[in-house]
Amino acid sequence: MEIRRHEGELAELKDDRVFTWPNLVVKEFLAAILVTIGILFYSFYVDAPLSELADPAHAENPAKAPWYFAGLQEQLVYFDPWYAGVVLPSLIVVGLILLPYLDNNPKGNGYFTFRERKFAIVVFLSGYVFWYLLVYVGTVLRGPYWTFFWPWQEWTHSFPAPAPLHNLPLPLGIALLVGFYTVGLAFPLFIKNGSFFSNLGIIRYAITMGLLLTMIGTAGKILLRLAFNIKYIIATPWINI
Amino acid sequence: MKIPDLKKKLPDLKKKLMVSVNEIWRTVFRHGFKDTPRNRALIIISNVWLHLHPTQVREHGTKIRFTWCMGGITFFVFLFELVTGILLMYYYTPDVNKAYADIADLMYVVPYGRLLRNTHRWGAHAMVITVSIHMLRVFLSGSYKAPRQFNWVIGVLLLLLTFLLSFTGYLLPWDQLGYWAITVGMNMGRATPFLGYEGPFANLLGMTINNDIRFALIGGTTIGAPALLRAYVWHCVAIPLIAAALMMIHFWRIRKDGGISGRL
Numbered sequence: 360m361e362i363r364r365h366e367g368e369l370a371e372l373k374d375d376r377v378f379t380w381p382n383l384v385v386k387e388f389l390a391a392i393l394v395t396i397g398i399l400f401y402s403f404y405v406d407a408p409l410s411e412l413a414d415p416a417h418a419e420n421p422a423k424a425p426w427y428f429a430g431l432q433e434q435l436v437y438f439d440p441w442y443a444g445v446v447l448p449s450l451i452v453v454g455l456i457l458l459p460y461l462d463n464n465p466k467g468n469g470y471f472t473f474r475e476r477k478f479a480i481v482v483f484l485s486g487y488v489f490w491y492l493l494v495y496v497g498t499v500l501r502g503p504y505w506t507f508f509w510p511w512q513e514w515t516h517s518f519p520a521p522a523p524l525h526n527l528p529l530p531l532g533i534a535l536l537v538g539f540y541t542v543g544l545a546f547p548l549f550i551k552n553g554s555f556f557s558n559l560g561i562i563r564y565a566i567t568m569g570l571l572l573t574m575i576g577t578a579g580k581i582l583l584r585l586a587f588n589i590k591y592i593i594a595t596p597w598i599n600i
Numbered sequence: 601m602k603i604p605d606l607k608k609k610l611p612d613l614k615k616k617l618m619v620s621v622n623e624i625w626r627t628v629f630r631h632g633f634k635d636t637p638r639n640r641a642l643i644i645i646s647n648v649w650l651h652l653h654p655t656q657v658r659e660h661g662t663k664i665r666f667t668w669c670m671g672g673i674t675f676f677v678f679l680f681e682l683v684t685g686i687l688l689m690y691y692y693t694p695d696v697n698k699a700y701a702d703i704a705d706l707m708y709v710v711p712y713g714r715l716l717r718n719t720h721r722w723g724a725h726a727m728v729i730t731v732s733i734h735m736l737r738v739f740l741s742g743s744y745k746a747p748r749q750f751n752w753v754i755g756v757l758l759l760l761l762t763f764l765l766s767f768t769g770y771l772l773p774w775d776q777l778g779y780w781a782i783t784v785g786m787n788m789g790r791a792t793p794f795l796g797y798e799g800p801f802a803n804l805l806g807m808t809i810n811n812d813i814r815f816a817l818i819g820g821t822t823i824g825a826p827a828l829l830r831a832y833v834w835h836c837v838a839i840p841l842i843a844a845a846l847m848m849i850h851f852w853r854i855r856k857d858g859g860i861s862g863r864l
Contacts, residue, residue, distance in 0.1 A: 376656040378640040383662045384650065390669050391676045398680065398726060402718030409707060412700045413779035415822060422780035425770050427728050427763055432784060441799045444788025455756045458739075459749035467742035469861035471666075476742065483739050598800040 420503045429497030430490050436505065437581050439599050447577065451486075454570045458483075461567045463559065478555075486574055524590035532593040536600070539579075543572040652851055654859060661860030666741070670734035674762075675847065677727040681765075684720040685836065692772070694832035696825045699774035724766045731762045743861035751853040754846055761843045768835035771828060782831070783823055789814035 377383075410419075424432045434443035466475035473480055500507055502514035506521075527535065547555040547568070556564050583589040593600040631642035641655040660666050691710055692702045706713035735755065738744055744752035771782040790796040794805055795813040802812070809821050819826030854860070 375659045377659045377662060378637070379653045379655055379657050380640045380643040380650070382659075383653065383657055384644075386662060386664065386669070387672055387676075390673055394673055394676060394726070395680065398677075398719050398723050399715075401722050402715055405718070405722070406707075406714065407718045407721035408777055409703060409773055410776040413696075413774045413776055415779070415824075417776075418783075419776050419780040422784050424781050424784045425767060426725075427766065428785060431788070435788075440788045440791030441793050441796070444785075445792045445796070445799070452756065452760060455759075456753050459744040459746075459752045462745070465745070468745040468864065469741060469743055470863050471741050480740065487736060 421501055421505055423498070423501070426494055426498045430493030433493045433497035433501070434577075437584050438577075441598075442600070450570065450573060451490075457566060457570075461559075461563050463563065482571060482574075489574070489578060522588050524584075524588050526591040526594040527589060529593065529595070532591070532600075536576075536592060539576060540569075540572055543575070544568050654855060658860060658862050660862050666862075667860070668733065668737045670730050670737055674727055674730045674734055675851075677723050677730060678843070678847070681720060681723050681727065682840065684716055684723065687716055688720055689836060694772070694829050696774060696828055699772065699828060703773040703775070724769060727762055728766055731759055735759060741861060745861075748853075748857045748861060751850060751857055754850045754853065758843060758846050758850060761839055761846065765835060765839050765843065768831045768839065771823070771831040772835065774828060779823060782827070786814050786818055786823065786827075789817055 423429060431443055431448055434447060437443070438447070462476075462479050464476050464479065466472070467479075496507075499510060502508045503516050506518050508514055526532070544565075547553070559567060580589075580592065583592070591599045630646040631639045633639075644650045644653050644655045688706070691706055691713065693699060703717065706717045708714075710716075738752065738755065767782075767785065771778045790809075790812060791799045792813050793799045794801050795807065796802060797807040797809050797812040797814075799807075809815065815821065817827075817830070818824075819830050
């Protein structure tokens with residue numbers, strides 16, 4: 360190491376390196392102290408919630424999951440629990456785990472850039488914002504019986520009955536779902552001479568597009584529900600989507 | 601002894617004292633006081649806590665505007681939760697007849713108990729927020745790219761464990777808020793395809809209310825005493841141990857994958 364030879368004098372360091380002590384350690388200690396002060400101050404003025412003793416006979420209305428899971432609970436409005444509570448979060452975790460293996464763009468490694476990796480950043484940020492938007496709606500805007508209230512509205516139990524929901528006819532639903540994934544998978548082949556496909560290769564392409572289309576479809580179903588009161592796109596005795 | 605004699609001996613005494621102080625210092629710290637490059641390096645590598653770091657880092661890695669400091673803060677909040685959590689354990693019994701009263705005691709009777717519980721609770725929320733901002737930073741700076749792909753995977757698992765730590769802690773006060781929140785969460789479990797008794801294709805594996813995945817998680821058909829005990833053990837022992845193991849890998853891999861990410 361350089362420093363051993365230059366004992367007692369200022370060492371010449373390779374590239375842009377600086378000594379961890381004190382340059383980095385000082386900032387870490389400072390951050391730790393500030394965070395401690397922040398938590399202590401907040402805790403001094405705001406009490407952690409503690410409601411009445413748990414009573415299995417009296418359900419809370421609304422019964423809400425902790426805020427970081429409220430987005431999934433919000434999805435229960437639009438999907439059956441098997442999707443909202445199990446498959447969707449599993450897909451998110453799997454997608455996140457696969458992300459570094461799917462994104463084979465060598466640019467933007469280790470520095471902030473939007474220009475060099477527009478697709479990755481747009482997709483990730485959309486998912487990130489989507490998640491926190493649902494968290495916000497589920498935590499703040501849902502009242503008794505999971506009814507929607509704007510922040511300026513008071514929570515009441517006397518709200519108009521929600522509009523009746525209906526399902527798409529089965530053939531139409533299947534056609535819509537198959538069509539959505541087919542068109543979605545084929546669409547990028549026709550822009551920029553299909554470079555998106557050739558850069559990724561068929562396996563990365565299939566997984567990336569499958570996950571992306573599922574994310575878009577999840578948002579799409581929410582829009583279908585809000586705009587046309589569609590409950591299920593596909594309703595069968597075994598599974599509903 | 602006469603005063604002039606003492607005056608003569610004093611510098612000598614001072615020197616001897618400094619020698620022994622120095623000897624004692626040397627048994628604790630393997631480096632001197634002087635601010636030399638050698639000592640700056642030794643401070644890091646001769647200290648079990650600090651040797652997590654390399655002796656030198658690339659300058660941009662010390663900049664808050666690059667790292668946002670969120671990974672480090674998340675780790676610190678984890679340690680903070682560990683300390684406050686252990687203190688809370690002295691007062692808390694995971695028993696449906698005692699849990700709520702223990703928390704009420706903490707809030708109204710135990711000296712500083714309210715502050716202790718508040719800090720643990722808000723610290724938990726802070727950790728969920730900081731870990732998710734850390735993930736955002738790592739994504740936006742492309743720090744998951746080669747050769748750091750696997751460390752991102754470990755990071756995703758740690759994010760998941762942070763959620764689960766917070767979630768299992770939610771039930772422990774045994775109040776209406778936690779009870780129904782966990783009920784909501786666990787009712788999703790019974791809708792798991794194949795493995796939950798109300799999920800699609802549950803009958804293929806013969807799932808019923810008392811043998812499916814939800815039953816395994818809460819140790820019963822409703823949230824009761826076994827669920828509380830399970831949440832407690834997951835929260836206080838199992839998940840922190842798993843998270844600690846993954847954190848060891850996470851931090852070690854930062855070093856092994858070439859240190860803080862940056863332009864090559």
